[in-house]
Structures are given as structure tokens and as C-alpha cells.
Amino acid sequence: MRETSHQAFARADGGQWAVPVITGLGGPAFHATLLAGLRDLVGADHVTDLSYDQAGGLGQCSAASLLNQSMIEWTTNLYVNGSFYRRDPNYQMLCGMAGQRRRSEALIVEPLCPEGIPDAEYRRLLFERPGFASKISVIGARDDGVCYINLYFSRRHGAGVEDLLRGCAPLLIALSRRHRELRCPAEPACAEAESWASGFSLREIQVAGLLRRGHTAKQVGRELGLSPATVVTYKNRIFKKCQVASLKEFLLKTPSPSAGGERGLAC
Missing domain, CATH: 3.30.450.80 (Transcription factor LuxR-like, autoinducer-binding domain)
Structure with a gap:
């Protein structure tokens, strides 16, 4: 090599x-x-x-x-x-x-x-x-x-x-x-990202997508190679941008993931 x-x-x-x-x-x-x-x-x-x-x-x-x-x-x-x-x-x-x-x-x-x-x-x-x-x-x-x-x-x-x-x-x-x-490449959020994710960074979209799939902060961290503290920081930013105060509110405000509906996460 x-x-x-x-x-x-x-x-x-x-x-x-x-x-x-x-x-x-x-x-x-x-x-x-x-x-x-x-x-x-x-x-x-x-x-x-x-x-x-x-x-x-x-x-x-x-x-x-x-x-x-x-x-x-x-x-x-x-x-x-x-x-x-x-x-x-x-x-x-x-x-x-x-x-x-x-x-x-x-x-x-x-x-x-x-x-x-x-x-x-x-x-x-x-x-x-x-x-x-x-x-x-x-x-x-x-x-x-x-x-x-x-x-x-x-x-x-x-x-x-x-x-x-x-x-x-x-x-x-x-x-x-x-x-x-x-x-965490310095890339803009994907053009195909859903409307609720407008203004989100690529990493925020990735974290939000996993949260919507029912992952805990530790599970999101393992998936993306982040510490739980970093995941919580991203989660707080996501909630602020979505103007919600809890995970329950976030899940209610954003549509449930559909089959093939998370294409923006794979960018």
C-alpha cells in the first residue's frame, strides 16, 4: 500500500x-x-x-x-x-x-x-x-x-x-x-431532501432520519461514528429548526419515513 x-x-x-x-x-x-x-x-x-x-x-x-x-x-x-x-x-x-x-x-x-x-x-x-x-x-x-x-x-x-x-x-x-x-464531509443538504429538512446540513439530515426510524442517541452514534453527546447536540439543533421541544413532537410534525423515502440520507 x-x-x-x-x-x-x-x-x-x-x-x-x-x-x-x-x-x-x-x-x-x-x-x-x-x-x-x-x-x-x-x-x-x-x-x-x-x-x-x-x-x-x-x-x-x-x-x-x-x-x-x-x-x-x-x-x-x-x-x-x-x-x-x-x-x-x-x-x-x-x-x-x-x-x-x-x-x-x-x-x-x-x-x-x-x-x-x-x-x-x-x-x-x-x-x-x-x-x-x-x-x-x-x-x-x-x-x-x-x-x-x-x-x-x-x-x-x-x-x-x-x-x-x-x-x-x-x-x-x-x-x-x-x-x-x-x-462529516462539508457538503450541502441534498436537493432531494424532504421539505421539513430545508436548511438542514447533511449530518443533521442523517441524524434526523435515524431518529425518525426509532434509533436512540447511542444507536445513532454507533451508526454514524459519533459520540452520544454529539448526537444530542445535533438533535437539539434539529428540534430548534423544526420548532419542537421533544422527540414526540418532532415525530408528529415530520412525516413517517416511507419505503425509499429517505433518499436524501444516502447522498
Whole structure:
């Protein structure tokens, strides 16, 4: 098999940890494989991967844990749907970076420990309760938005870890962006999409179609390679666009799928 540009860069840059990750680009196990490589490199136990649009709005998010997957999904869901992302100590910086125009990608590696968080509820629910001793964020910003990768450590990360992550930050951000592009291509909603889906993105149409077929958030996530928290985010956007407050209202307002009637989902 011909070596990809990411593989060549990983080898040239000493990023051997990334070589197996590249084969999982676009697949449901991408973040688990990424975390396994980062565990060997810097000792991280958990990872969350989020995106922010140009207006500072939260986009896709995924999470993986080597210790407790249910815990990291619960934490991520709380962060996203409990609006704790607006209380993130880095939130103002993320919004500022998202709104800037730049010629090249801006990269930041930002460490954080519980004692550095003044918001007591945020610290208790998103650090102390899940057992995070420290976090290092890798942030990549360009004109189309911000990539926000958080590595969580069950023990305080050691000396030199931040420097290691600064060295591999360009590759780490590039892999995250490429995976997101493969999982959710930047395509407009299909012309054949039903009238209720007017103004929906391709991914919103896909999520809505599965919800209409009776899938739970976890089932939708498995089908599309998304975390349950990301599915809930899409579901909330769908409900807002349809002007409904619940799944029952959504199902009543939109027509039931008919045989061959979901052609827009296959685009």
C-alpha cells in the first residue's frame, strides 16, 4: 500500500505513535486508537475532541477513555448539553481565536490543573468527580474554526509532556481535522431532501432520519461514528429548526419515513 502524506510526515517528524492512528481516519475507532498512541507518548488516560465554528459555537465532539468510556461520555455530555462549555476556562480564548482571520494555523498547548479553576461547580463536576488530576489542551485555529483537543490525566502529567505535545501538535490537529472531514464531509443538504429538512446540513439530515426510524442517541452514534453527546447536540439543533421541544413532537410534525423515502440520507 502506498504511504500517505500523513504517514510520511509522521515518520519524518518522529511521530511513530500516529502511524496506526492514520489507518483509522474516518472510522469509529479513530479516537480510541489516537488515545492509545497518546497514552504511550505522554501518559494520557482520556481524550475529548471538539470543534468551534467561526462564531464560537460548539460543533462536533467525540470522546474516548482507556479507563472508563461511560464516564468520559457522561462528562462530555454534561460539558456540551449542560452549557458548561461556556464556563470552560479556555472558552473566551477559543471564541477569540475562532473569530480571527489568519494566513496560517495558530497552535496553542495549554495546561490546566484543578486548583487553577475558580469555578467551583465546574471544578467539582468536570475534574474532581471524574478523577482528572490535570489536563493539557491542544488548540488549532484557522479561518474555518477551532479544533480543541483535551487530554486528561488521572495523575498529574509529568515534566516534559507539554514540550512533547508542542512538537506533535501540528500532526495531532491535522489528524483531527482530517478525521472530521471524512466523518462529516462539508457538503450541502441534498436537493432531494424532504421539505421539513430545508436548511438542514447533511449530518443533521442523517441524524434526523435515524431518529425518525426509532434509533436512540447511542444507536445513532454507533451508526454514524459519533459520540452520544454529539448526537444530542445535533438533535437539539434539529428540534430548534423544526420548532419542537421533544422527540414526540418532532415525530408528529415530520412525516413517517416511507419505503425509499429517505433518499436524501444516502447522498
